[in-house]
Amino acid sequence: MAYAKKIFRPGFFISVLLLMHFTAPASAATNETDRQALLDIKHLITQDPFQVFNSWNNSVHFCNWPGVACSNLHQRVTVLNISSLKLVGPLSPSVGNLSFLHNLSIQDNSFLGEIPQEIGKLFRLEYFLSANNSFEGEFPVNLTRCILLQFIDLRGNSLSGKIPDELSTLSRLRVLKLPRNNFSGKIPPSLGNLSSLEYLALNKNSLEGNVPIELGKLSKLYYLALSSNTLSGIFPSEIFNISSLQTLSITNNTLSGHFPANLGVNLPKLTTLLAGINQFSGSIPASLANASGLTEISIGNNSLTGPIPRSLGSLQELRLLHLGHNPLGTDISFITSLSNCTSLQLLSLSSTQIGGVLPNSIVNLSATLEYLWLNDNYISGSLPEGIDYYLNLAFLDLSMNSLTSNLPNSIGQLTNLQEVHLYENKFSGKIPPSFGNITNLQILILEDNLLDGSIPVSLGNCSNLQGLHLAKNQLTGFLPREVILSSLTIGLILAQNQLTGSLPSEMGTLKSLVTLNIGENKFSGGIPDSLGDCLMLEELNMEGNSFAGTIPSSLGNLKSTQIINLSRNNLSGIIPASLRNLSLMENLNLSFNMLEGEVPTGGVFNNLGKFSVHGNQKLCGGIKSLNLSVCPSFPKKQGQHSVQVVIILAITVPLFIILLIASIYAKWPVKSSKHPLRANSTDENPYPRISYREVFQSTCGFSVENLIGEGRYGCVYKGVLSPREQHVAVKVLKLQERGANKSFLAECEAIRNLRHRNLVKIISTCSSIDLEGNDFKALVYGFMPKGSLETWLHRVSPEHDDLKKLNVHLRLNIAIDVALALDYLHHHSKTPIIHCDLKPSNILLDDDLCAHLSDFGLAKFLSTPESTSNGSSIGFGGTIGYIAPEYGMGGSVSTQGDMYSFGIVLLELFTGKRPTNSMFTENFSLHYYVKTSLPNLVMEIVDPDMLMTEENGQNMTDQASDGSKMRIEEFLVRVLRMGVVCSSELPDERMDSRDVIRELQAIKETFQETKEKRMRRRYESIA
Template sequence: MTRSCLSYEWFFLIFFHGILLMCMSSCLKSATIPTFANETDYLALLDSKNRITQDPLQIMSSWNDSIHFCNWLGLTCSPSSKQVIVLDLEAKRLVGPIPPSLGNLTHLTRINLRNNRFYGEIPQEVGHLQHLQHLDLSRNSFGGKVPTNLSYCTQLRVLDVAYNNLVGQILGHLSSLSMSVFRPLKQLIKPSFTGTIPVSLSNASQLQYLDLAQNGLTGIVPQNLASLQSLVKLNLADNSLGKGKDADLDFLNFLANCTSLEGLGLYNNTFGEVLPSSIANLSTQLNTIVMGRNMIRGVIPLGIGNLVNLNVLGLENNYLGGTLPPVLGKLQKLSGKIPTTLGTCISLEYLYLGGNSFEGVIPQSLKNLRGLEDIDLSHNKLSRNIPEFLSKLLALKHLNISYNDFEGEVPSEGIFANASAISIFENEKLCGGVQELHLSSCSSKHPKLHGKLLALRIIIPLTCITIFVLLLLYFFPTCSIVKNLREGVLATSSFEDWQLPISYAELLESTNRFSENNLIGSGSFGSVYKGVLPRNGVVVAVKVLNLQQEGALKSFVNECNALRDIRHRNLLKIISVCSSVDHEGNDFKSLIFKFMCNGSLEQWLHPESDEQHQRKNLSFLQRLNIAIDVAYVLKYLHHHSQTPIVHCDLKPSNILLDEDMVAHVGDFGLVKYIFEASKNLSNTQTLSCGLKGSIGYIPLGNFSTK
């Protein structure tokens, strides 16, 4: 009987262990193998992973079967259905195309692939994602057109495809969507969206942010944009909108309906109407109006003072006349620095800028305003010392600089000798001045000694560091860090360090309408002109492409793509590009470079007959240094750039010399990339240039003595 009981106990024990093992096995399988319900998502993600050609951060290494795909980096799944609802791979440095299978992730509500290097066309299958609310593909290398069937994504609220290589016209059919943000294109390289602003765009009644800046838009602004009553920001800057005639700004009469409007950008277009008085009827929420670089006439309306929240008002480079409205003095939301251009208003007698948020110093240019009688700069954030020139303004009767952050010694001459004529309250770092001010004395232990000690604390460490670096360069020239320093890899001449966009009109003015007197040289794809930018007086070299010449557009795109990814002190520094239309309506493309005052190496080695008396012979040391400079930049291009690059047209005329006779290599129109895959090809197939370049020049790598 006892033996029978024991056998039953063993039987039940083994049975329950078996059930437990089966449950554990089932749980493990369900953790790693997708169920039939979400197998489609799993396969679509694997297809996307397989399309990635470069993954320097090893993001895709987490996309494996050891964990459920909902735990893969960059993915978020619905807790209930375990299907992907968010794909966020922003700034992961990924390279590759987007596969059509992305459209199989049918529950996606958000796609963020911003700031990578995805290329190819945006697949039409994205238009199948009916739950999609947010699509950000900006700052990539996508080409072609935006899929027209995005209008089927009826829940789309944010569309941002700026900074790509997309072409075409603005997508009027997207106006049926309830988008709150529409930022279709802001372009640095290839032609941007062209044509007119579609009238149907006004049907997007929920639109809050409409950013169409830096495109090739023409025509007039539709008046029915005023029906976008939820509009918060309207940016139409850097286009060719307007016709330089009356009625260009009529749409402003209707924008008063946009009661939530906070920003209005019309900078750098061709608006030419008289500035309408209806601008005073715009939303009182407006904090920014930028309308500079147009052809606007007339006077500034008196009612502009109604815009009480205005802190940025840009009307520069227009044809405005008359006097500044006194009501501008009522605007108390202004910020930034006091503009130095105020110094040109030599008839100014009263300057009231109190109660704003100005910061920085009082500009020296105000010393030109010798007729100033009253200055009020109180209740701002101004700092540093009180400038001495204020004591020399003989007409000045009252000065109020209270409630700022001034420091140092108060002058004791001029208006500062009369304590009742100045107000300097709540500037706790001030000292000295006349006795009636009751300020502490500026003893030798106070600011000056402190300043000297501070200077010594800065100068001594900097001197030691400089000596150390010089010794390092001298004694350890083979050190990798030193080589990087000497080769200028850390120099900042990248495509991202651009200044503000430069318009066609500005280039026309800077080169004296592309005068022959400004012509520096000509090549197979265009001409180079010397120019002086009117905005800052910088001397530049403007390379204008001849788009009628076959291959010129491809050369332009190649050069832009190459300069976007490389940086080196011996590369010709690019300042900006201009992709627009000229005064005849033709496509216009140019690159703006830093001007090299000593010309090209070609001009030194083989001067023209009229240059013989101007040029000096290159010394042996100069020739050696130029050769070393070129060698450094070639080594960088071949071995240290993100993707190895072959110049394919290196010759003396493409080597420019600056004021110190330092060589800079330019003209990357024929550049070619060498990809890793080429290592597996035969010797006859690894040539990335072919027989390209200038007549009389063939890359040495194209021939072998074998």
Template sequence: MNSFGLAGRISPWLGNLSFIREIDLGNNHLEGQIPEELGQLRRLQVLNLTWNLLEGSIPEALGRCTRLSYLNLGMNHLQGQILQSLANLSSIKLLDLGNNTFSGAFPSYLDKLPHISLVSFEFNNLSGVIPPSFWNISTLIGFSMAGNMLVGTIPPNAFNNLPLLRVSYMNVNQFHGHIQASLGNTSDLWKIQLNENFFSGTVPPEVGKLKRLQHLVLSGNSLDANEPIDWKFITSLTNCSQLQFLLLDSLYREYNTISGSIPKGIGSIPAEIFDIHTLSPILDLSYNKLEGSMPEKIGNLNTLVELHLESNMLSGEIPAALGDCQVLQNLYLENNFFGGSIPFTLSKIKGLEILDLSSNNFSGHIPEFLGNLSSLYYLNLSFNNFAGELPTFGIFANGTALSIQGNEALCGGIPYLHLPTCSSEWRKKRRRLPVIPIVIPLVATLGMLLLLYFFLTWHKKKSVENLSTGSIQCHRLISYSQLVKATDGLSTTNLLGTGTFGSVFKGTLEGRSGEPATIIAVKVLKLQTPGALKSFEAECEAMRNLQHRNLVKIITSCSSIDSKGDDFKAIVFDFMPNGSLEDWLHPGPSNQLEQRRLNLHQTVSIILDAACALDYLHWHGVAPIVHCDLKPSNVLLDTDMVAHVGDFGLARILADGSSSFQPSTSTMGFRGTIGYAPPEYGVGNMVSIHGDIYSYGVLILEMVTGRRPTDNEVEHGLSLRNYVEMAIDNRVMDIINMELVTEIENENARVDGAPTRKRLVLVSLLKLGILCTEETPSTRMSTKDIIKELHEIKKALG
């Protein structure tokens, strides 16, 4: 009766069916405890209760079912310790208790089970060390102890007595010490994950003896590579002719002092890795300290789907051979020192979906062939040295899918990007100019520009110190009368919303010289409110140089006198036709969105959009900017439901703009909104980028649960985070937004596992929200890690 949609409790009367040999109630909605009476079924051989809502502990009597060979209680809400009585299951072959909340020590009796071959205790709360006897279970084919709190080291001879082992998952624990060379003795091993632990030392080259190895995941450890010989394991992996999945991202933590070669010059990508022709679908070497160039041999990986080389120190040009990876879908090269032009051979990768080349030294024209890649839906070329005319078709016609800021010599493009108009005559002249005669003038010009830069920097500092109302000019100004006309006299019928420092109106701005009218949003400041003027100044200063697909775009500003002779100040933004996230999460009685709700795909996309906005603010601007008030009402949705973060009235530009990878802070009065502001803002009033991450985490939890952080219904005296933490292990579906629950319950296509995937995605989002709302600021996730995790979640959702 697997996947029959059964609900309710398991009847204790099942214990009277003494003849029964198999019970399969997996993938249903059964709740309550496992009946003690099942222990009466002495002929029972198979008990499958996975993917239900069962709670409580394993009944002691279950140990009397000595003929049981298959016991699967995974994916429930079971708790307590793993009982000693299970040691009586002398016929057991498969024991799966994973994805529950069992606690206590790792069972010490597994070696007493003569037929045990598959064991899973993954994602529980087990602690302590692995008993030495575990490594003597010669019948083991696979085991998973991932996602617990296990500690200790792996014994040197741990893998000598596991001749049948094929799968080993030890990831996401607290193991330390060395990865043992005896690993190479498990000749049948094809999957091993040791990531997210504290392993140190070098990777033993003996891994190259694993001829059947397909998956090797070592990321997120503290491994060393101080000598060329330490990288011998990479060369040895060329013997693993079936290797498909290699993850070495974040292999080397900040506190290591990695230098040297891999193996041809310390830090370079070893060409040998690209001789592993079967490697697919993912190669992840991101967040290491790799240097040198990308080898031409990368073209050998013709089944590669996803390549991560971001956040290293790689340089040189993209090899033309990369175009031979014709099934490549996602290419991440950002935050390196790559240069030159984008090779035309990339045009052969017809299925490319994501291309991120941001924060490098690429130059030249942006090639038009990128616009012909019909599958490309995200292109980030920001912060390079591209020049010339930007195409206007394909991906270039979608301003929200394209990021090109930080390339000062670009022109043309669609109006949405607000680039200067290209001068065809200038381009012709530039092509005719000889190089040598302009060298000396160019040097002189650069010298003048350098002096001008220092003067302007000094002047800017002085002007910020003496900022006055009249000095605020974010963009070209617009007159008071134009705004009054655009908003029909600031009519209440055009009122979109009211905040502490201002009201927002919808308006229609007439075009110039036959251009079409523009629908706008006008934020009119309440200058009589204390702090409103500072809010206006802060927003103008923060938005002055910002341009990102996930930030609300400022069109212009108005600093004038109204019809009564009073000061009038307003900021004009792009109008967002789908309103704010607040409207969708908590529609009011007069709101027209009552019948419209966010589905799970939209929820994940909006969460990702907001993360991209914060990542840009914190790390990719002239100076780090802290938003200080991220909440649903400040996240606006355009026609395509792309999220744009707005309202920078409380934003703070951090002083140390040059230290872009070191969290800068600034003291000030309390900022933010109760429920979204982090706890440290109320104690010591320290403002930092970590505070935005906290607000972002609350935003995630609110979107998934449908509850405001200040709701009385959350729980008596509990924060939204505490409320989620208490429910995530045992009753997660009880706290999910009912619209999302209904979406899962209405999902009938269980054949492809859609309901299961969606349920796991919801849990992953809640866990992400919890990690972002840690009490200690420094332990909260970084935007880079958040974005990476969300891409994985989005991929899992399908």
């Protein structure tokens, strides 16, 4: 009471009132400072898809704006939370004026540029959450002036440089998250002074050197993640003494040392131990069982030795046990002790040198088991029937052991199995037909066993099957047609069996198959012509069979193929010249057949190290180094002359009559006109002309139903030319448009001598008069049944709503096709040509989704490949969004201009966004959008339809468990970075078409590795 009386003395009360009076205006002023700071933040945002900032206006007080919270007393901003709104733009330095801010949360957006140093003015700041943005530059050192900070989260940005020592001044800091950046240098030992630190994550950077001993002083630490750096040296034993530690993740470094024997005693709260892919040695501590809450133990890929402690079986919460790739050398019987681990989902003992007979107790492990990897060991015995207990099993790998007996029929009840690897064992008997019940099966590898009998027809029921490897067994019978009609993409490998019969004619349905190896069997009959439809095929091996007949010329369509082995068969006839078009071919083996005639030259046939034709006695010609005889000129035999004369007359007389009638018909006037047919430069056009009547009839009178496209200078109609019923595309010029006639002449001139598989093929031209007596000009092309790339990317009308099949592989092939076309125009045509109008609507797709570049109406010629055209680009047409920026300033037309357009098309191809999308403004383009999103946000900017079509319709963004997301993310980053470079503002910074092709081919080779190889890498990425 006495204290209360002191406080409320009249003089004291008056003083308080005076203080409030004089501070009120200042408070009002600082309120306005907060409002203006918020508006500054708003004005720098270039994208606000949820239109949150529309509510930041004068109609309501700023304290009521979405994401803003203020103190009740002074109405000052204390919380700014604008997370997960997909905002794009830099963070305004005015954020430093929010001087009462306690919590700044801007994570899961696309903020870019550097974090403003003005953030150091926020001396009341406690939480700074900026994860998963696109910030660049170094760590904002001024942030360490905010001495009240407790929580810093900068995960998933592009920050670089060193981690500053000044962080050690933040005595209240509890959480420091810096993963997935580009930080380099050493871990500052001064971090050991952060006595309040509970959570330290520095994983997935480029940190090097030793792990500081000083980190052992962090007595409150419960989470430590240093994985995926280049740290080295002995891991400090002091850290193993932090009793509060729950998660220790140091995998994927080159750390060494021993795990202390009392590890589980010193770390009783440990739940996660991830230390794989290092250089630890010694034994696995039996004391780990003392940490009863352990859920994950991943210490594979080290140099640990046995035995494996049986006490691990007491860890009832254990979900993951990965000990693979250590020389443990123990007996497999220990696996019985794991029966009590009732939560176990993954068990990996790959390459651990364990041996002994596989115990029946293997079927007593947890019913929740999903991954069982015991491969590359010395395990014997048989696989028990009780294996069907594991109904959740998705991956089973017992390969490279000494297992015997028959494969259990009960394995067919494991309907969730995705991959089965049982190769290099001694399994015998027949392949159980029950495998056909495993509808989720993607990979089945049974090669190098003693299996006999036929290939089960039921395997055709495995609609998701991508790889079937049955080589090196004793299989007999035919190759079931049903298997061919499945979804095989990775490989069909049946080599070294005793299979018979002919190949099914449906082989061409395997359009995405990468490897076909049926060598060393007893197959007969002809090579199906439909094999030429397997456009993704990289290896074709049919050696050592009894195939007869000729080599189909359609094999020349296998543009991705690197190996073809048809040796030791009974093939006859000539070598198709089309095989020389296989630009990626590394090994073409046609030896020991009965081939005859001239060996082609050009392409692969010009490099003796890449093809072989030994053992074909009737071959001649070819390159000199083959040392074959010169092909004979076949002199006439006596009596043969008269026969040839009869044959020539029989052919030429009817042909002459037909040509005479055709010429009369072509000159027959459609309608009288005062305009005679005018001569122009196209008279030298090597393509046959057709009449207006033929064009008119082929398009059903230019009917609207046949209209398939329209541009500035012309309309394109589909048509059918008589008498061969040839499907064509007819481009009718709009001669009333200024420049249309020039476009027609330019296109005729440009395509006069062009011959390339990725350029649209011209069939004929028409320069005549129409029914009204007006000039008429048209170009007739081969019809592209799959339309333009634009319709596939953007489904421009309801009829295209089903076009959702452009997966990653197909888009990459299209990009390669377009690059090859540009490379031909720029470097291999008689006179270098600049296309000048590259865009998705000018990229047409045939039945096999092979891309063909079209529309040369704006094409320009260069005098030499390195030069630019004579003329300026002022007045140049082109298409907005795809035109190189230098053209807009009157710069000369050049190959670099085409490469700019290619870069934009590449970005559009993989993001699904047009460069003219409304989200792109004058200062924010498709190029900048992609550039600022790489590498961390790549999965957020790519076309979701593309990801949904990958891996049999599964969304790749959800598949992190087996590393798929990581692989596709790395692949897409490489592709999009190429698009960013090609679309650079400065021409000299862009890539040349030759470099683009090399890089795209390298990316393709990397991405299309077989799933079997990917599986092996999963062992190293579990943690």
